[in-house]
Amino acid sequence: MAVLSMPGDADSSVGLTGRPVYELRGVSKTFAKRNVQALDKVDLTLREGTFSAIIGPSGCGKSTLLKIMAGLQPPSSGSVILQGRPVLGPRRDIGMMFQQATLFPWRTTIENIVLPIEIRDGKAAARAKYDQARQLIDLVGLKGFETVYPGELSGGMAQRAAICRMLITEPAVLLLDEPFSALDELSRDFMNMELQRICLERSATSFLVTHSIPEAVILSDIVYVMSPRPGRFVEAITVDIPWPRTLDMMTDPRFGALVHRIRGHLDKGAFQ
Numbered sequence: 034m035a036v037l038s039m040p041g042d043a044d045s046s047v048g049l050t051g052r053p054v055y056e057l058r059g060v061s062k063t064f065a066k067r068n069v070q071a072l073d074k075v076d077l078t079l080r081e082g083t084f085s086a087i088i089g090p091s092g093c094g095k096s097t098l099l100k101i102m103a104g105l106q107p108p109s110s111g112s113v114i115l116q117g118r119p120v121l122g123p124r125r126d127i128g129m130m131f132q133q134a135t136l137f138p139w140r141t142t143i144e145n146i147v148l149p150i151e152i153r154d155g156k157a158a159a160r161a162k163y164d165q166a167r168q169l170i171d172l173v174g175l176k177g178f179e180t181v182y183p184g185e186l187s188g189g190m191a192q193r194a195a196i197c198r199m200l201i202t203e204p205a206v207l208l209l210d211e212p213f214s215a216l217d218e219l220s221r222d223f224m225n226m227e228l229q230r231i232c233l234e235r236s237a238t239s240f241l242v243t244h245s246i247p248e249a250v251i252l253s254d255i256v257y258v259m260s261p262r263p264g265r266f267v268e269a270i271t272v273d274i275p276w277p278r279t280l281d282m283m284t285d286p287r288f289g290a291l292v293h294r295i296r297g298h299l300d301k302g303a304f305q
């Protein structure tokens with residue numbers, strides 16, 4: 034059975050093992066200029082090696098939460114702790130991926146992948162990472178495309194390169210903002226399974242923003258359902274389907290029950 038946590042539970046991940054990596058307490062965000070309250074007292078604990086997803090209606094504050102976790106925006110109140118230290122700005126131990134791969138068209142695949150190292154530590158340090166970049170290229174199935182320019186990559190291949198670029202800095206956590214939503218359905222399913230494989234291989238701690246209920250369920254240990262703005266968690270649902278997951282598990286009655294449960298929030302007005 035799925036484990037259901039009530040709103041206000043400060044640590045919905047208690048059923049999972051692993052030390053807490055991210056700890057958010059009472060995170061609220063108001064955009065003063067437009068007087069918009071985006072988030073209302075969000076509590077969240079992400080445990081090492083777990084995959085969590087957040088799902089909610091458009092405009093409920095999902096991306097705002099991710100930006101606050103990434104240190105790209107400050108919360109109006111509350112605290113964000115990563116690996117025991119407050120997040121006060123962008124950090125090396127945070128990896129991010131967005132809907133668009135945003136590769137530089139004048140750099141080859143491998144040059145794009147080592148770019149974060151080049152920006153951080155200079156050209157020599159980036160060159161020293163080429164072997165590691167090649168290993169990542171193998172990991173994501175891009176072997177043979179090291180010296181190709183982004184214009185010659187498909188959308189899925191570009192996102193694979195973006196995964197490598199995220200992993201090259203060896204982040205402690207992966208923050209994923211709808212990374213495959215621009216892809217067609219088949220490619221998206223395939224990339225989600227690839228993402229799962231990579232996360233399992235690296236025991237990554239990951240947090241995904243998505244609009245897709247099946248995607249959230251098939252990838253996650255826990256799915257957080259968010260209310261309409263101002264966003265707060267209305268339920269945290271533990272997905273007890275065994276790992277590794279496969280696409281045919283979507284026909285499992287347990288999968289259907291979880292999708293139904295999340296969709297129920299939609300009907301009740303959590304998604305408006």
Ligand SMILES: Nc1ncnc2c1ncn2[C@@H]1O[C@H](COP(=O)(O)OP(=O)(O)OP(=O)(O)O)[C@@H](O)[C@H]1O
Nearest residue numbers: 064067069071090091092093094095096097098262
């Ligand atoms: N920089 C900003 N200034 C003012 N308001 C903002 C800013 N960023 C976001 N907002 C507002 O905060 C609310 C939450 O936005 P956010 O992008 O976090 O939602 P979301 O859940 O990610 O939406 P979607 O699912 O459509 O991507 C929205 O009402 C949005 O207009």
